[in-house]
Amino acid sequence: MMERKALMRKIQDVEFALVELQLYLDTHPFDQKALMDFNCYSQQLLMLKQQYDMAYGPLLQYGFSPSPYPWKWLDSPWPWEEQF
């Protein structure tokens, strides 16, 4: 299991690739290679987020991340308090 910050950095990297691809696909919806990259990173992101949710608490609110007991949403640092 990666350390929390290292895992967070990995998620930030993969999500950045996905933001970039999403904007690109909005104006190039028929670029098959870009779409393959998008789906590949999307799979990676899913696995990384599952890992994070289970180890450190929900990354997303409203049920998009499950929480271990007890309620872990409040445990991890708030983004502005994170020390990178």
Added chain:
Amino acid sequence: MWIYEKKLQYPVRVTCGPNPKLAQYLLTQYGGPDGELSAALRYLNQRYTIPTNEAKGLLTDIGTEELAHVEIITTMIYQLTKDATVEDYEAVDMGSFYAIRDKALFYSDSNGVPWTATYIQAHSDPITDLHEDMAAEQKARAVYEHLLNLTDDPGVKDALRFLREREVVHFQRFGEALRIVQEYIDAKKIY
């Protein structure tokens, strides 16, 4: 709807704090005319009258990314001010900031001028709106370059460079959306 993700889009680490003066400079990208709040609200608000799906997608996705940039700016401001003393504020002639709200944030530019909806526009005409958006990205890029000239803090510079790059990418994508909208309008005329 929107889902909050408990993370920054890009890691922020201010190298040398406290530095309330630098925080004051950055404030304009929070609540100033070319700031990230203006950007998010401008794009999300234009979605309802833009005709093409590509542009609706882009306004939604870039508008959402701008909200993540708001949080990058506020994180830098937070880190630059959290350990600042009253004396630190006085030393850089920022006693007036401290007097009004201590370290609380407010949607204003660096001079304290409050955010106003007149910073953003929408005209229903998609050519007009997309040009407004492209101009907005260039204005924000220019402000980031001014901010880069105002600081030597490596951590702040790193985050500012990331944000400046995003303006360039958004400008590019809006330009592509404009081309698609122009083709759409031309195609309607032939039909």
